[in-house]
Amino acid sequence: MDMNMHPMQKMLAVLMLAGWGIQAAAQTGGQVVRGSVTDQSSGRPLAGAAVQIERGAFAVRAETDTAGRFRLEGVPAGRLLLRTDKPGYASRIIPDLVVNAGKETVLELELEESVYSGEAITITAPRSRDLRAVSTREFTVEETQRFAAVYFDPARMAASYPGVVQAHDQANHLIVRGNSPNGILWRMEGVDIVNPNHLSNAGTFTDRLTQSGGGTIILSTQLLTNSTFSTGAFAPQYGNALAGVFDIHLRRGNNERTEFTGQASLIGIDLAAEGPLGAGSQASYLVNYRYSFTGILGLMGISFGGEKIAFQDLAFNLSLPTRKAGVFTLFGMGGNSSNLFTAPRADSLRTEEKDRFDIEFRSAVGVGGVTHRLLLGDKTVWRTVAAVSGIRSERSGDYVQDDGSVSPVEFDELTQAKLSLNSTLTHKFSARHSLAGGFFATRTFNDLLSTVRPLPGLDPLRTLAASRGAFWLVQPWVNWSWNLAPSLSLQAGLHSMLLTVNGSTALEPRASLDWRPGARQSLRLAYGLHSQQQLPGVYFSTILRSDGSSSQANLNLGLTRAHHFIASYTLSPAEQVRIKVEPYYQALFNVPVSARPGSTFSALNLVEGYVTDSLANTGTGRNYGVEVSVEKFLSRRFYYLLSGALFESRYTAQDGIERETRFSNGLALSATGGYEHEWRARSSGKHRVLGINLRALYSGGFREMPIDLDRSRLAQTTVYDEANGFTEQLPAYYRIDLRITWKRNLGRRTQSFGLDFQNLTNRQNIAFRRYDFLLDRVVERYQLGLIPLMNYRIEF
Numbered sequence: 001m002d003m004n005m006h007p008m009q010k011m012l013a014v015l016m017l018a019g020w021g022i023q024a025a026a027q028t029g030g031q032v033v034r035g036s037v038t039d040q041s042s043g044r045p046l047a048g049a050a051v052q053i054e055r056g057a058f059a060v061r062a063e064t065d066t067a068g069r070f071r072l073e074g075v076p077a078g079r080l081l082l083r084t085d086k087p088g089y090a091s092r093i094i095p096d097l098v099v100n101a102g103k104e105t106v107l108e109l110e111l112e113e114s115v116y117s118g119e120a121i122t123i124t125a126p127r128s129r130d131l132r133a134v135s136t137r138e139f140t141v142e143e144t145q146r147f148a149a150v151y152f153d154p155a156r157m158a159a160s161y162p163g164v165v166q167a168h169d170q171a172n173h174l175i176v177r178g179n180s181p182n183g184i185l186w187r188m189e190g191v192d193i194v195n196p197n198h199l200s201n202a203g204t205f206t207d208r209l210t211q212s213g214g215g216t217i218i219l220s221t222q223l224l225t226n227s228t229f230s231t232g233a234f235a236p237q238y239g240n241a242l243a244g245v246f247d248i249h250l251r252r253g254n255n256e257r258t259e260f261t262g263q264a265s266l267i268g269i270d271l272a273a274e275g276p277l278g279a280g281s282q283a284s285y286l287v288n289y290r291y292s293f294t295g296i297l298g299l300m301g302i303s304f305g306g307e308k309i310a311f312q313d314l315a316f317n318l319s320l321p322t323r324k325a326g327v328f329t330l331f332g333m334g335g336n337s338s339n340l341f342t343a344p345r346a347d348s349l350r351t352e353e354k355d356r357f358d359i360e361f362r363s364a365v366g367v368g369g370v371t372h373r374l375l376l377g378d379k380t381v382w383r384t385v386a387a388v389s390g391i392r393s394e395r396s397g398d399y400v401q402d403d404g405s406v407s408p409v410e411f412d413e414l415t416q417a418k419l420s421l422n423s424t425l426t427h428k429f430s431a432r433h434s435l436a437g438g439f440f441a442t443r444t445f446n447d448l449l450s451t452v453r454p455l456p457g458l459d460p461l462r463t464l465a466a467s468r469g470a471f472w473l474v475q476p477w478v479n480w481s482w483n484l485a486p487s488l489s490l491q492a493g494l495h496s497m498l499l500t501v502n503g504s505t506a507l508e509p510r511a512s513l514d515w516r517p518g519a520r521q522s523l524r525l526a527y528g529l530h531s532q533q534q535l536p537g538v539y540f541s542t543i544l545r546s547d548g549s550s551s552q553a554n555l556n557l558g559l560t561r562a563h564h565f566i567a568s569y570t571l572s573p574a575e576q577v578r579i580k581v582e583p584y585y586q587a588l589f590n591v592p593v594s595a596r597p598g599s600t601f602s603a604l605n606l607v608e609g610y611v612t613d614s615l616a617n618t619g620t621g622r623n624y625g626v627e628v629s630v631e632k633f634l635s636r637r638f639y640y641l642l643s644g645a646l647f648e649s650r651y652t653a654q655d656g657i658e659r660e661t662r663f664s665n666g667l668a669l670s671a672t673g674g675y676e677h678e679w680r681a682r683s684s685g686k687h688r689v690l691g692i693n694l695r696a697l698y699s700g701g702f703r704e705m706p707i708d709l710d711r712s713r714l715a716q717t718t719v720y721d722e723a724n725g726f727t728e729q730l731p732a733y734y735r736i737d738l739r740i741t742w743k744r745n746l747g748r749r750t751q752s753f754g755l756d757f758q759n760l761t762n763r764q765n766i767a768f769r770r771y772d773f774l775l776d777r778v779v780e781r782y783q784l785g786l787i788p789l790m791n792y793r794i795e796f
Contacts, residue, residue: 475496
């Protein structure tokens with residue numbers, strides 16, 4: 001889509017004027033909080049559940065009807081406590097529910113049937129989480145809008161969690177417990193999708209394409225509901241991942257009232273609309289469009305350091321309930337991004353190696369799907385999702401000669417499409433027993449090409465990878481939940497995989513045990529065997545033989561596998577405070593390593609690019625450590641999340657020597673916290689909130705191979721001394737982020753202003769070192785310095 005900035009400016013102005021008009025005519029009688037309450041296991045609506053909201057002396061209460069629906073009116077704007085109770089079910093408490101004047105609050109609450117009365121569980125999100133799952137965190141949309149320097153991206157927010165480190169400030173690639181970002185699985189509405197990120201080459205050493213992560217997630221947080229991020233011993237429904245799982249869900253639009261949201265920031269323009277589809281219908285729509293601020297500047301001829309960066313995306317979610325055939329939803333998203341750099345033609349303007357290249361990156365991503373949810377009686381729910389997703393990315397690098405002519409030196413092209421189907425059946429036998437099972441079937445199409453010219457203008461182009469083909473990944477699974485006693489529960493299941501590209505199979509047992517010796521503490525033990533297929537750039541790499549011929553020798557590589565062992569102890573010493581200690585051990589095997597004798601190459605260290613060696617599944621790896629977090633959920637005006645991880649990440653390649661991996665930085669610390677102060681005018685009902693949020697990140701430096709300067713000069717590019725492995729470590733990384741927010745609830749309008757400072761002290765963190773042939777020396781490349789970011793948001 002080609003847009004100039006003028007229509008967007010007009011649209012934003014219309015939204016702001018409409019909001020002011022609505023506010024001028026609005027009443028100050030409070031907001032509506034409504035929604036539904038269902039059984040967590042069966043999905044059955046729960047009638048007679050009591051839902052109460054309270055704040056100080058204010059309290060309002062309602063009971064759900066036969067359809068499980070409730071409605072609370074006259075609720076004041078601000079943070080309130082919501083409690084849901086029903087005899088025979090564990091109580092659910094949301095201590096920091098946010099109610100804004102500009103939008104109704106619509107909740108989908110789930111209750112867990114209790115094997116005994118009196119159980120109380122505290123959560124911090126509208127959507128019920130499985131508290132028995134280890135290494136799993138449910139992140140809320142409100143947190144992405146509150147945490148400092150997150151930029152409304154849930155992947156960047158995960159850097160506040162224990163054991164999670166952001167690979168580079170420019171991108172949201174995540175390193176989990178010493179694993180490569182390639183070990184992360186992305187799911188949307190329950191099915192596997194392609195990499196859902198703009199600018200997938202951002203923040204990488206070679207500036208080449210990656211398979212997981214990028215500059216920013218395509219989905220705006222306007223569409224998201226609470227989703228989960230898991231870092232180990234995944235539940236049986238998750239497969240084809242070794243490091244982490246992002247399970248993203250979309251929220252339904254308001255099916256009773258039309259509402260709008262407009263947001264403008266240095267990230268871009270963000271416009272959303274939602275409302276009912278037809279009068280009296282329970283159907284709803286939700287749609288959002290974004291255009292990057294850097295793209296707007298590019299249209300004006302302004303670039304950043306010679307780079308023109310732009311992205312835009314459109315996403316939607318349609319909810320279509322029926323009387324007897326269940327609930328259907330149609331969802332989709334699409335976006336494109338680009339990063340264009342034109343080298344200066346005058347020799348006097350060239351200050352680094354990059355100034356010798358014209359570099360062009362373009363990418364387009366799309367996802368579309370349908371879900372169906374059907375209740376089969378009072379005990380069974382059947383859910384099916386079908387989706388198609390695709391990505392096409394291209395990157396080219398052309399060497400600029402002294403006379404201004406150009407020679408192609410690098411070209412990467414990846415077209416990947418996935419047809420995904422997931423069908424799950426859950427049956428609840430009783431409060432003690434439930435069984436869930438289903439399958440995932442994913443058809444993946446790959447069309448990739450990568451070429452390189454080692455010496456610009458002299459050597460012929462060499463093909464690193466070239467292939468076109470398709471294969472199936474089929475993953476059946478089953479999980480049994482058993483409450484053995486009031487304080488003891490067990491989850492046990494199996495996950496299996498069949499990869500048709502070479503017939504690789506896996507059978508993976510999963511189990512977790514949860515013991516609650518008291519109301520304020522729990523002990524959880526978990527084990528899982530996990531497998532992951534190789535990257536397309538590994539399977540389809542082109543290997544040169546000594547006689548000059550080539551072959552694709554890595555097509556028959558098996559799955560990389562890992563045993564996960566996790567123990568987790570949680571203590572709640574006070575209301576809204578949780579202390580968690582989680583030691584873990586991950587033993588990896590069947591890891592692809594180079595077949596060359598004495599080689600130190602292992603696929604565990606890959607982020608981007610393609611391999612040039614024939615590989616074998618004979619490598620191993622170990623990730624082990626302990627994570628500690630202390631969290632106070634937002635109550636009484638403040639919150640904090642203190643996280644720490646002490647760990648080792650090691651691998652063994654063909655040479656048989658155990659070494660530190662590229663990501664073994666040993667220590668990761670984060671401190672996130674904030675304070676909110678509220679004012680409320682009794683006469684007018686106007687409500688104001690000032691928020692101050694801080695985040696401090698510290699981690700040991702990533703590891704690098706030593707650079708062989710003589711060979712680098714000969715090759716005119718960075719050449720490593722691979723025999724020594726990753727023996728050099730970069731200096732420690734740290735930064736401090738600050739976010740200041742100001743929110744006003746005025747009648748039926750909510751306005752928010754925010755100011756972020758990423759890297760408040762302008763710390764110069766080294767990203768990597770490389771040989772620069774223009775300067776003829778090894779240079780250091782730094783991560784981002786101080787970056788201020790303003791944003792304005794209106795809801796009405």
